[in-house]
Amino acid sequence: MGTEFHLKADAAAEAGPYVLDIDPEQAGWGYSSLRVLDLPPGGHHSFATGGSEWIVLPLSGGCTVRTDDGEVFELAGRKSVFAGVTDFAYVPRDAQVRLASEAGGRFALTGARCARRLPARYGPASGVPVELRGTGSCSRQVNNFGAAGTFECDRLIAVEVLTPGGNWSSYPPHKHDECRPGEESELEEIYYFEIEPSHGTDGVGYQRVSPSGRGRGTDVLAEVRSGDAVLIPDGWHGPSIAAPGHAMYYLNVMAGPGETREWLICDHPEHGWIRGTWPDRPVDARLPLYEAPAGDVR
Template identity: 90%
Template sequence: MSNVSTEFHLRAGEAAAGPYALDIDPKRAGWGYSSLRVLDLPPGGRHSFATGDSEWIVLPLSGGCTVLTDGGDGGEFFELTGRESVFSGVTDFAYVPRDAQVQIASAAGGRFALTGARCERRLPARYGAARDVPVELRGTGNCSRQVNNFGAAGTFECDRLIAVEVLTPGGNWSSYPPHKHDECRPGEESELEEIYYFEIAPAHGTDGVGYQRVSPSGHGRGTDVLAEVRSGDAVLIPDGWHGPSIAAPGHTMYYLNVMAGPGETREWLICDHPDHGWIRGTWPDQPVDARLPLYQAPAGDAR
């Protein structure tokens, strides 16, 4: 399948750089704030990086790791239990501030997302327990999906970074109705750059695919994307109506959302597409998909 545009759809491996399987920074994306890196570590592997002018959350996608920070204030050490995969459970995570040195090490190896945002304030390094991650079921019927709000505004303190995980059962639509957040309209809409990173659950010997649509809103760069997405792909959304994200029947779709923007207040305020917002009115009459939740946050701290 071809895309309306390939500028904003990065297939697995296309944005690899150095140790990262995926490396999206503001310069690569052509915007001002949001970043995402995906790091694969072999057993016994280590990786060090400087946070620079950005805050970061280290999020295990598979496997566990330790995170050591040294920012001139004594540093912090966190042990992340992690998880088998994004389809198996909620994970713990670590927040590391700007202007710090960070080392990630994994005894058994694994895959780790580094979600980042340029910021002004230097907040303290912190551990985020899996048990404290709010798991939300959003939508009903074939619009049902699960949202793990580990780095949502109002859930975990950051300066600018907003990050959540979304799991969509096979055959369902998420990021629906299409919505946007590309204008600053106090109390109505916040201006946020966004990255979608995808993983698709394999089934019956096939890797599976999903689909992502972004259509122009009349603002910004006129983002226009129709992408067939596979595990390891990313879609950049500087502006535009984004959605639906469609999971092929039989294959659960996972995506990691990373957002940040110039607003003085860290908040996620969206505007529904006027042609499709009516779908929300049908949700109270339908049950949530019985396959959800795929899993809950653990009752205790697994550290």
């Protein structure tokens, strides 16, 4: 079901320098992009930003980011997505960028086609708002490093979500596939997954997307593993299910045609009632998995 929208890690090795390379042409939409890059110790990679803005986000390891405008950002990074919040770098459209990593690592390049050319900037880990969303078995952690209202971009919206094993996130199912001012924003979305290994096994998770009656009628029921991605051009998305014993991470990348950069969602009418039960339950005691480090914001 929906195999065109589920990109498996083992099929991504043909993406040139990237282990995953999703651009608007490939996805069949207009704005959102994601590239995942593995660098060996001492490795480097250069790319042109073209007509898109990008955030360089370490998934594991750290790197140096240099632009042709002379900006240099040292990203300390992190051991893994399950180990801590990371710093990041924003690079604008119409630029040349070089990444270099002394120790090696994996890096996400989250992108969106845009109109404005904003300045390159450093995003410190200490400035990333960490939010706990939902309660009970719907509890999850959201690292709002590139959320609307948190970090300035022209069109790009990007956040990280961490779901403890056995919990459901992206729940209730929701959509953002039409423009309804003040109620819903039209946003294309990419989910990139990593699953925390446990007891010698890599683990799996599950992702559901059901048709909303709009667009391409996206219909996905996918077993996802580390390195997989799911494309969501439209439809009700959720739940994202973490198998017991394996925490689930996903990186959300969103962009769309709206004049205002905002994330406005509409809950599925059959499942939105679950939000009303949250005030009566505690947040999962396993959360937060970690918090943003204290420190000065540059």
